[in-house]
Amino acid sequence: MRFVKATCGVAALAIVGCASASVPSQQMSQSQAAIRAAEELGAENHPRAALHLKMAKDQMRTARALIESGEGQQARATLMRAEADAELALMLAREARIRAEAREAMNKVRELQQRAESE
Amino acid sequence: MVKRGSILGAVAGALLVACASAGPSEELVDARRAYDEANRSKAAELAPDDVLEARQALERAEAAHAEDSGSDQERNLAYIAHRKALQAIAQGEIREAQQEIAQAEKKYQEVQAAIARDARRDLDRARAELAETNRQLATVRSELEERGETLDERTQSLRDREQELAERKRQLEQMTGALASEREARERAEAAAAAALESLREVAKVKEEQRGVVITLSGGVLFETAKSELLPIARQKLKAVADALKLQTEDKTIVVEGHTDSRGSDQMNMQLSRDRAESVREYLVSQGVDASRIQVVGRGETMPIADNATAEGRANNRRVEIIVGGRGAPEEAPPSPEEAPPQPPEESP
Numbered sequence: 001m002r003f004v005k006a007t008c009g010v011a012a013l014a015i016v017g018c019a020s021a022s023v024p025s026q027q028m029s030q031s032q033a034a035i036r037a038a039e040e041l042g043a044e045n046h047p048r049a050a051l052h053l054k055m056a057k058d059q060m061r062t063a064r065a066l067i068e069s070g071e072g073q074q075a076r077a078t079l080m081r082a083e084a085d086a087e088l089a090l091m092l093a094r095e096a097r098i099r100a101e102a103r104e105a106m107n108k109v110r111e112l113q114q115r116a117e118s119e
Numbered sequence: 120m121v122k123r124g125s126i127l128g129a130v131a132g133a134l135l136v137a138c139a140s141a142g143p144s145e146e147l148v149d150a151r152r153a154y155d156e157a158n159r160s161k162a163a164e165l166a167p168d169d170v171l172e173a174r175q176a177l178e179r180a181e182a183a184h185a186e187d188s189g190s191d192q193e194r195n196l197a198y199i200a201h202r203k204a205l206q207a208i209a210q211g212e213i214r215e216a217q218q219e220i221a222q223a224e225k226k227y228q229e230v231q232a233a234i235a236r237d238a239r240r241d242l243d244r245a246r247a248e249l250a251e252t253n254r255q256l257a258t259v260r261s262e263l264e265e266r267g268e269t270l271d272e273r274t275q276s277l278r279d280r281e282q283e284l285a286e287r288k289r290q291l292e293q294m295t296g297a298l299a300s301e302r303e304a305r306e307r308a309e310a311a312a313a314a315a316l317e318s319l320r321e322v323a324k325v326k327e328e329q330r331g332v333v334i335t336l337s338g339g340v341l342f343e344t345a346k347s348e349l350l351p352i353a354r355q356k357l358k359a360v361a362d363a364l365k366l367q368t369e370d371k372t373i374v375v376e377g378h379t380d381s382r383g384s385d386q387m388n389m390q391l392s393r394d395r396a397e398s399v400r401e402y403l404v405s406q407g408v409d410a411s412r413i414q415v416v417g418r419g420e421t422m423p424i425a426d427n428a429t430a431e432g433r434a435n436n437r438r439v440e441i442i443v444g445g446r447g448a449p450e451e452a453p454p455s456p457e458e459a460p461p462q463p464p465e466e467s468p
Binding site: 052074077080081084085087088091092094095098099101102105106108109112113115116 | 191195198199202203205206209210212213216217219220223224226227230231233234237
């Protein structure tokens with residue numbers, strides 16, 4: 001995946017270098033998938049994750065506008081930014097979620113210890 | 120190494136800004152700072168792959184910057200590198216949280232095990248206490264049962280003894296009653312005997328002598344001269360004698376002795392005294408005195424108790440004596456004591 005992304009990036013640079021009019025549909029769907037994944041993990045419920053999810057979505061809109069106006073190269077770059085933000089949002093959501101789980105686990109331990117001591 | 124590189128980069132950036140107008144873009148500055156942060160964070164240790172990826176992204180941005188400072192390419196790549204660095208930091212946090220969760224779960228199981236161990240220990244202790252309590256209870260119960268049995272036995276033996284005592288008491292009462300009635304009867308008999316004796320004294324002379332109780336009845340009262348039939352008045356007197364004899368002398372021998380004064384022949388007197396004694400005996404028997412107990416003896420004039428020279432003395436010598444309780448019949452009046460002048464000293468007052 002990472003390898004694919006890297007090659008895509010390189011390929012995109014190469015394309016940007018030589019051609020300008022190709023529609024970055026693969027990048028588009030990749031970014032959209034990342035956004036969906038972040039949403040599914042509840043990124044909107046965590047402030048930092050929500051911020052980057054919003055950035056990703058804004059950039060998706062910008063990219064679509066750029067594609068409309070035939071500026072494929074810029075659209076591709078914007079989509080890549082959107083993907084990076086979506087991935088970050090996903091990661092931050094995971095972090096928030098797992099932090100909560102850790103807190104929960106530690107609370108459970110504390111409660112159990114208190115119960116053990118009180119008995 | 121990395122840190123020194125980033126510092127060199129920053130210095131180089133600053134130099135570039137100073138010399139040329141095209142310094143590092145805002146995005147690249149942010150990316151560098153974020154990468155430094157990631158590199159210092161726990162991600163360096165916990166998420167090295169992510170940090171490496173962030174570094175590669177930064178290197179690409181740096182390359183673009185070196186190639187064409189301030190270009191869109193640089194800014195795009197720096198933007199992405201910035202996010203990659205933040206992602207690495209987040210990954211570090213995630214790994215740490217995962218470790219915490221794993222530790223918490225382990226700890227949770229340990230505490231649970233400890234609780235279970237304590238609970239089991241408490242349970243074992245409680246069971247042991249219960250068993251001990253039950254054991255003591257059983258001991259107490261068996262002791263109680265034993266005592267109950269002993270108590271039953273004692274109660275039973277006590278009841279037996281009570282019955283025994285009641286039986287003895289009953290027997291004792293019977294005996295006491297029998298004794299009392301016996302004593303009463305004896306007393307009554309004695310009283311009657313005494314009364315009879317008392318009434319006897321009114322009609323006859325009664326004397327205690329060695330040969331027994333001697334009841335002397337005057338011959339003048341009993342018979343006409345030279346006769347042996349009882350006078351009516353004699354019957355009255357002899358009735359008292361018979362009553363007294365019946366009451367008092369049931370088991371004693373009775374001797375009836377006839378005596379005369381000295382007038383007339385000895386032989387006739389002997390016969391007369393014997394006939395008179397016989398008359399008295401017959402009367403006594405007719406009044407209920409056992410005939411077999413009565414012996415009859417004629418003494419004639421052989422045993423005077425007074426002087427035959429005077430009328431008074433002769434009257435006294437004419438008599439019948441009833442001797443009670445002697446040693447049976449004395450020798451039958453000697454068959455021929457006619458001539459013998461027996462003078463027992465005690466008979467001559």
